[in-house]
Amino acid sequence: MEERNWKIIKFIAVIVVVFAVLFWVRTTIRNEFSRLSRENSLELARSVASVDPDLLNEKFPEIYYYISYFDGRENENAKVSQLLKKLPDYEYGQENAMYEEFYISNQTVKFNGKEYFAIFAPIDKDYEVIGVMVQLHDAENTLKLLRTIDIMFLIVFALFIIAFAIGTFSIDPVTTYAIIITFAVALTFVVYPLYEAVKLTFARTGNFTFDVWKTVLTETSYLKSFGNSILLGALTATVSTVIGFLFAFVVTRTTIKGKKFVSLMANLPMISPPFSLTLSLILLFGSNGLITKQLLNLKWDIYGLDGLVISQTMGMFPIAYLTMLGVLESIDSTLEEASMNLGASRWKVFRTVTLPLATPGLLSSWLLVFTNSIADFANPLMLGGKFNVLSVTAYLEVTGMNRLDRGAALSLLLLLPTMTAFYLQRYIVNKKSYVTVTGKPSGRIVEIVSPGVKKMLSIVVYVIAIFLVALYSTIFMGCFVKNWGVDYSFTLSNIVEALQRGKDALLDTTILAAIAMPIAGVFAMVVAFLFVRKKFPGKKLLQGLVLLPFSIPGTLIGISYVIAFNKPPLILVGTAAIIVINYIIRELPVGVEGGVATLKQIDPSIEEAAQNLGANPQTVFSTIILPLIRPAFISSLSYTFVRAMTAVSAVVFLVSAQWYHITLQIYNFSENLRFGLASVLSSVLIIIILTVFGLLRLFVRKSEYLEKTIIS
Amino acid sequence: MKQVTLKIENISKIFKDYKGNEVRAVDNITFDIKPGEFVTLLGPSGCGKTTTLRMIAGFEKPTNGRILINDVNVVEIPPWKRDTAMVFQSYGLFPHMNVGDNVAYGLKMRKLPKEEIQRRVSEILRIVGLEGFENRPPSSLSGGQQQRIALARALVVEPSVLLFDEPLSNLDVLLREQMRVEIKRIQKEVGITAVYVTHDRTEALTLSDKIVLMKGGKIEQIGSAEDVYERPMNRFVAEFMGKINFVPVEVVEILRDETIVKLKNRTYKIPSLPTAHSDSYVLGCRPEAMRITADGPIDGKIKTIVYMGNFSEYYVDTEYGEIMIKVNPPFDKALSEGKNVKVDIVSEIVKVIPDRE
Numbered sequence A: 001m002e003e004r005n006w007k008i009i010k011f012i013a014v015i016v017v018v019f020a021v022l023f024w025v026r027t028t029i030r031n032e033f034s035r036l037s038r039e040n041s042l043e044l045a046r047s048v049a050s051v052d053p054d055l056l057n058e059k060f061p062e063i064y065y066y067i068s069y070f071d072g073r074e075n076e077n078a079k080v081s082q083l084l085k086k087l088p089d090y091e092y093g094q095e096n097a098m099y100e101e102f103y104i105s106n107q108t109v110k111f112n113g114k115e116y117f118a119i120f121a122p123i124d125k126d127y128e129v130i131g132v133m134v135q136l137h138d139a140e141n142t143l144k145l146l147r148t149i150d151i152m153f154l155i156v157f158a159l160f161i162i163a164f165a166i167g168t169f170s171i172d173p174v175t176t177y178a179i180i181i182t183f184a185v186a187l188t189f190v191v192y193p194l195y196e197a198v199k200l201t202f203a204r205t206g207n208f209t210f211d212v213w214k215t216v217l218t219e220t221s222y223l224k225s226f227g228n229s230i231l232l233g234a235l236t237a238t239v240s241t242v243i244g245f246l247f248a249f250v251v252t253r254t255t256i257k258g259k260k261f262v263s264l265m266a267n268l269p270m271i272s273p274p275f276s277l278t279l280s281l282i283l284l285f286g287s288n289g290l291i292t293k294q295l296l297n298l299k300w301d302i303y304g305l306d307g308l309v310i311s312q313t314m315g316m317f318p319i320a321y322l323t324m325l326g327v328l329e330s331i332d333s334t335l336e337e338a339s340m341n342l343g344a345s346r347w348k349v350f351r352t353v354t355l356p357l358a359t360p361g362l363l364s365s366w367l368l369v370f371t372n373s374i375a376d377f378a379n380p381l382m383l384g385g386k387f388n389v390l391s392v393t394a395y396l397e398v399t400g401m402n403r404l405d406r407g408a409a410l411s412l413l414l415l416l417p418t419m420t421a422f423y424l425q426r427y428i429v430n431k432k433s434y435v436t437v438t439g440k441p442s443g444r445i446v447e448i449v450s451p452g453v454k455k456m457l458s459i460v461v462y463v464i465a466i467f468l469v470a471l472y473s474t475i476f477m478g479c480f481v482k483n484w485g486v487d488y489s490f491t492l493s494n495i496v497e498a499l500q501r502g503k504d505a506l507l508d509t510t511i512l513a514a515i516a517m518p519i520a521g522v523f524a525m526v527v528a529f530l531f532v533r534k535k536f537p538g539k540k541l542l543q544g545l546v547l548l549p550f551s552i553p554g555t556l557i558g559i560s561y562v563i564a565f566n567k568p569p570l571i572l573v574g575t576a577a578i579i580v581i582n583y584i585i586r587e588l589p590v591g592v593e594g595g596v597a598t599l600k601q602i603d604p605s606i607e608e609a610a611q612n613l614g615a616n617p618q619t620v621f622s623t624i625i626l627p628l629i630r631p632a633f634i635s636s637l638s639y640t641f642v643r644a645m646t647a648v649s650a651v652v653f654l655v656s657a658q659w660y661h662i663t664l665q666i667y668n669f670s671e672n673l674r675f676g677l678a679s680v681l682s683s684v685l686i687i688i689i690l691t692v693f694g695l696l697r698l699f700v701r702k703s704e705y706l707e708k709t710i711i712s
Numbered sequence B: 001m002k003q004v005t006l007k008i009e010n011i012s013k014i015f016k017d018y019k020g021n022e023v024r025a026v027d028n029i030t031f032d033i034k035p036g037e038f039v040t041l042l043g044p045s046g047c048g049k050t051t052t053l054r055m056i057a058g059f060e061k062p063t064n065g066r067i068l069i070n071d072v073n074v075v076e077i078p079p080w081k082r083d084t085a086m087v088f089q090s091y092g093l094f095p096h097m098n099v100g101d102n103v104a105y106g107l108k109m110r111k112l113p114k115e116e117i118q119r120r121v122s123e124i125l126r127i128v129g130l131e132g133f134e135n136r137p138p139s140s141l142s143g144g145q146q147q148r149i150a151l152a153r154a155l156v157v158e159p160s161v162l163l164f165d166e167p168l169s170n171l172d173v174l175l176r177e178q179m180r181v182e183i184k185r186i187q188k189e190v191g192i193t194a195v196y197v198t199h200d201r202t203e204a205l206t207l208s209d210k211i212v213l214m215k216g217g218k219i220e221q222i223g224s225a226e227d228v229y230e231r232p233m234n235r236f237v238a239e240f241m242g243k244i245n246f247v248p249v250e251v252v253e254i255l256r257d258e259t260i261v262k263l264k265n266r267t268y269k270i271p272s273l274p275t276a277h278s279d280s281y282v283l284g285c286r287p288e289a290m291r292i293t294a295d296g297p298i299d300g301k302i303k304t305i306v307y308m309g310n311f312s313e314y315y316v317d318t319e320y321g322e323i324m325i326k327v328n329p330p331f332d333k334a335l336s337e338g339k340n341v342k343v344d345i346v347s348e349i350v351k352v353i354p355d356r357e
């Protein structure tokens, strides 16, 4: 106990010393500021005093004054004389002025609800003082500044006390700091902007009102957009789930040729830039498209609902595919085999065994695609045409009409379906009703479809895969075509021009992604570590907050960041920081979940052994945890990088002249019908992503033997 | 070797379970350990052994009480600053490091010079009998070898206290016996203070200088292996240390070094004192301390006979419940299952035990 007392004494001593130092600093700064502003006021007082008293009201209407001449006359432009005479140094000021000295009172005067400096000035006539003028100069700004200094001082002192108390009294200060920082980040960059966005929708010029919501919820064009979003989401989700299931089924349950190719094509859209598939769809099926116009000369073009469903499906069916792949792989095919042995027909086995087991998975992937489709911004922006969806409408409100409040309300509206779908999906996954991992997966494939059906399925799958290949090749070809839709002659000039004009954006994008990547990766692993291994109050809340951005559409994040970080205390709009922070916050949930899943499989006694041998938490983290969860760490890195390189929906609100994003450049080029340039930038982006991906994959390879040993 | 004393003073640990209810995992226990002593925490599953050990290591903070290592209270000191080393049930080897790096980890944390680290690593590997295994990955070793690496890794830092949490429970029976001998040898060789958690009484009896027998978070008895086995202070301890039959008796008189007891109408002179004071007593009779005789005071009926080779176990139903008797050859052919018999005690080796759990 004695030791503890010592600690407390030391703690108090340090706090006192720090307080003294901080107080001294604060007083010095304060005095300096108040001296400066008093000097400014005196300066002004001199020019006021030099003016003929009769012209004062005209020349300095904002200055209140009271003049007493020695011959007894008085003159004032407001009833301030009584107030002034109450000043304790009134006499002293008068005396000073009599001796030609300007004097500023130690106290301020409150008049009409505002604070003023009182300045005593001599009134000269023929080099003789004939009276004293007391002027009132606005002191509000100065006082506000001084108050701000005091508040800052208190905040710094409070932060110091907290940090120092943790450092002194916590057994494990580093972990405590990590928890507090995580909380602070979640509150500042998740809760605060959302709160500000919600607040804005209820406030107009400072008053509480439902006006914004009334407009948003009654105007038909907005409601139409909302309906369109849901319709598009439902269609895309349905088509994507069917295609994703087909792909997964063909890969896990049949023996067709070219499986590697099929699964490659079902993965590629996950990492391609958002505008790339859209771009090639426009090149092929746009109003001046190669197929629609040049080859078939159709009236139809890709813009509108039908085109959107096609382009979203091409981009999003991989989500369904990967989900269903996991589900179908976990359903032991011996179950199917067994029922086939019992004499059930192939179709019956599919209908009574495979399908019921896969249903929760199908539901879950439908909901995932639905969320993604509704939150999607890039495809509707390019392909929507007259078909408006909510994310684009919100964007246009903000950038076109400059109506942040409506933009915020519309994007909050978007949150309703995405959150519902997301948490429903969570619920289904957590129930885990579909995982029937009975025994060991045999790795053997039971052909539960007849050869005829198999042929049909593989044709469908191949057609889609080849269609994707065609889309990617179109982008590639687009790089070398002079003027798509008009003049198809070969040229290299696109490449030169695109690189020249896109160089800055490309560099910005890559730099920002490269900065966000390690921060998000390490932060995600630290947070995962806290979640799995540490007990602390408010853990459930923190988990909820960290995972929240998962279900928030990028549009909402972008708009709320613009609202929250364009004013004090945190002015970040226009900086690189806000873009990087946005990447980190949005990709954190995925990284954390990966880290949590991996950490849960690692025996806690490994870390305890390290601690026991003298390693403090940060050493345990860097020498034990990080190497052991390297696979999760690396995939979190690559995920963040890809998402940062291909971001659109939030970043479109956050870019500035200094920090631009390559995807927006691509969009601008294609809006101006410079398809060649857009193709070049898309291709470059794909190449960068694939390169970084490949490099990171090399690291995972090297640690593969590890994964086995930890998890065994 | 360091001369280290360890004192556990009124330690309690209360957990909150998932419903928020309080669980008293450890309930106000006190014991101390002399330098170089090998102490075992023994008890049934869930009695708080692991929790106690983890509090000594610093992984759990006691709700109450003090832990003194060399008279310094370490309760507020985090694990990485405590001078304890633990051998885990699941070994806790670092899978991403080879054997040498595993063993060297603690020394690196202590920032020792490279040469010394190398010297001490090979020295300790020699002691645990795994010379030249430095470059092997842990996953390529057998269970017993991995356990030895875990032991070496803990020993090499020369901790004040060595802690074991059921280190042998993952090994097969033969290996377990071998490792038991090995651990004892190594502990004696380096002379370290050690706390060993187990629920296996054979391990406790063979390894310990002192046994702390726990139940439900409380200590039931502390003593040498002989104390605990021969002089159990209550029925729980007696039963936990091995098969025993209880026969209620009346204590007539306690003399200087013998006790006069009355069983039914018969008076026996037991050549030892009751193991503790109580209002009522029972006789604790190990299976070898009872016999079937023509004139025993206890009536019974043979229920089952289990032939064990060099002896047999007779299970006899009596008014005091089922009694197990160990019978050495030659076996009386007349004693068969279902036969009514009379049972007597061997008064020289029975113990008078307080009649309480």
Ligand SMILES: Nc1ncnc2c1ncn2[C@@H]1O[C@H](COP(=O)(O)OP(=O)(O)OP(=O)(O)O)[C@@H](O)[C@H]1O
Binding pocket: B015, B016, B017, B023, B024, B025, B043, B044, B045, B046, B047, B048, B049, B050, B051, B052, B199
């Ligand atoms: N972290 C915890 N949270 C809640 N209860 C716990 C926790 N750790 C242990 N307990 C409870 O405390 C009691 C003692 O547990 P402990 O692990 O110390 O038992 P043990 O004697 O080591 O048992 P075993 O022989 O099975 O390992 C048990 O009832 C257990 O459920």
Ligand SMILES: [Mg+2]
Binding pocket: B049, B050, B051
């Ligand atoms: Mg235990």
